[in-house]
Amino acid sequence: TTRDWQDADARHFLPPFTDFRRLARKGARVITRADGIPLWDSDGHRILDAMRGLWCVNVGYGQRALADAATRQLSELPFYNAFFQTATPPAIELAELLAEVTPPQFEHVFFTGSGSEGNDTVVRMVRRYWDLLGEPGRDVIISRRNAYHGSTMAGASLGGMSGMHAQGGLPIPGIVHIEQPYWWAHGRPHGWSRDEFGLVAARWLEQEILRLGPEKVAAFIGEPVQGAGGVIVPPATYWPEVQRICDRYGVLLVSDEVICGFGRTGRWFGCETMGTRPDLMTFAKGVTSGYVPLGGVMVGERVARVLIERGGEFAHGYTYSGHPVACAVGLANVRLIRDLRLVEHVAGDVGPYLAQAYADLAGHPLVGEAETCGLMGALLLVRDKATGAAFDPAWEAGMVCRGHCFREGLIMRAVGDRMIIAPPLVITRTQIDEMVALIRRCLDLTLADARAAGQLG
Numbered sequence: 120t121t122r123d124w125q126d127a128d129a130r131h132f133l134p135p136f137t138d139f140r141r142l143a144r145k146g147a148r149v150i151t152r153a154d155g156i157p158l159w160d161s162d163g164h165r166i167l168d169a170m171r172g173l174w175c176v177n178v179g180y181g182q183r184a185l186a187d188a189a190t191r192q193l194s195e196l197p198f199y200n201a202f203f204q205t206a207t208p209p210a211i212e213l214a215e216l217l218a219e220v221t222p223p224q225f226e227h228v229f230f231t232g233s234g235s236e237g238n239d240t241v242v243r244m245v246r247r248y249w250d251l252l253g254e255p256g257r258d259v260i261i262s263r264r265n266a267y268h269g270s271t272m273a274g275a276s277l278g279g280m281s282g283m284h285a286q287g288g289l290p291i292p293g294i295v296h297i298e299q300p301y302w303w304a305h306g307r308p309h310g311w312s313r314d315e316f317g318l319v320a321a322r323w324l325e326q327e328i329l330r331l332g333p334e335k336v337a338a339f340i341g342e343p344v345q346g347a348g349g350v351i352v353p354p355a356t357y358w359p360e361v362q363r364i365c366d367r368y369g370v371l372l373v374s375d376e377v378i379c380g381f382g383r384t385g386r387w388f389g390c391e392t393m394g395t396r397p398d399l400m401t402f403a404k405g406v407t408s409g410y411v412p413l414g415g416v417m418v419g420e421r422v423a424r425v426l427i428e429r430g431g432e433f434a435h436g437y438t439y440s441g442h443p444v445a446c447a448v449g450l451a452n453v454r455l456i457r458d459l460r461l462v463e464h465v466a467g468d469v470g471p472y473l474a475q476a477y478a479d480l481a482g483h484p485l486v487g488e489a490e491t492c493g494l495m496g497a498l499l500l501v502r503d504k505a506t507g508a509a510f511d512p513a514w515e516a517g518m519v520c521r522g523h524c525f526r527e528g529l530i531m532r533a534v535g536d537r538m539i540i541a542p543p544l545v546i547t548r549t550q551i552d553e554m555v556a557l558i559r560r561c562l563d564l565t566l567a568d569a570r571a572a573g574q575l576g
């Protein structure tokens with residue numbers, strides 16, 4: 120029963136990013152099954168998952184082709200490694216397919232087990248690249264505040280989450296952070312338009328390169344749209360200017376596509392939506408729709424040629440690099456995204472439909488700004504719509520709203536006072552209507568609470 124599971128969970132399981140004692144008092148919600156978009160918990164409640172798991176389940180739940188690919192591979196060859204000059208057919212075939220669906224500069228892939236391991240690979244590969252070119256002093260990687268790049272030592276260091284840096288003596292040396300391109304927080308207060316601010320924010324990168332000395336800067340890493348940071352959609356002017364700056368100083372550009380990859384933004388990869396030509400691309404999540412763990416790094420020819428032709432052995436890799444079952448599921452998943460034309464579905468149908476629904480939600484008295492990019496969306500809750508003034512952080516408006524969502528059977532995340540969604544790419548207009556109606560209802564309930572608590576401006 121649910122109670123037994125919750126007791127055993129509290130006794131034995133240390134879940135990620137969790138206050139263990141608080142959870143033990145409350146008891147975990149036990150999720151037992153899923154189909155398409157909805158989930159069910161162990162008490163039989165139906166939940167509408169607007170976060171598709173944790174940004175992963177691009178093709179939705181219950182896709183037979185993925186389960187079949189896994190069981191077939193499990194019986195044929197459940198594991199072999201790719202160390203010591205061996206390979207397995209699923210890894211080879213997925214590498215080939217990824218070269219097809221990624222932008223033209225990508226012909227090679229390095230497989231990992233997760234996005235974090237992918238970003239660890241990025242750090243080692245970028246430094247190896249500059250070593251091989253005779254510039255070992257070129258080892259600094261520039262990232263951004265409020266970025267999320269994973270939870271390993273390198274991933275958390277690249278990330279710009281101060282709460283994570285505070286635990287474990289991070290960041291590791293050679294990683295620095297500039298401010299994020301968050302117009303509401305850093306542009307609007309100065310009266311800049313979004314486009315003006317995009318250029319200002321990109322030039323923070325140039326200033327940092329010049330401060331460090333271009334001969335010290337190995338790479339710049341960023342998510343096309345910051346996901347875990349609250350779905351921060353940068354102004355359209357930002358990324359093209361970042362590309363210009365990277366080109367000017369020879370700095371490698373790394374696009375962390377763990378969330379934005381595989382159709383989320385309405386193109387196969389977020390860099391295509393944003394107009395950049397990255398040298399490296401981290402991916403995970405959507406490559407298997409989360410059905411099994413898999414991640415990796417797409418390595419552009421600029422870097423690949425150096426590693427291959429001048430490299431000797433690259434002393435890096437994981438037991439599960441190119442895991443045959445994970446790659447078989449990846450292959451089935453990427454083929455399904457292609458065959459169902461899900462990228463086109465997002466770009467031409469449900470993406471614009473969601474954008475319109477969010478434009479309408481922007482009129483809600485609690486909403487300061489409403490943004491979408493493809494099938495990700497954010498609503499910023501504000502105390503005073505006229506001035507844009509924020510809520511008293513002690514009241515935790517985001518958590519109040521999230522609580523209502525939870526009770527109404529909708530999973531919508533709160534990042535501070537930004538309420539975020541990333542539904543599966545297979546979602547239909549009717550399902551978006553159902554989701555948006557629930558969102559509106561939860562906003563109304565939160566507004567009523569704010570009024571009752573004397574929290575309105």
Ligand code: PXG
Pocket residue numbers: 173233234235236238267268269270274342346347348375376377378403404414
């Ligand atoms: N890069 C990005 C952009 C991510 O979003 C990672 C790397 C790390 O991937 P792995 O597979 O190692 O978890 C991520 C992961 C959240 C949340 O709260 C987001 C992620 C993971 C856990 C929680 O939104 N993204």
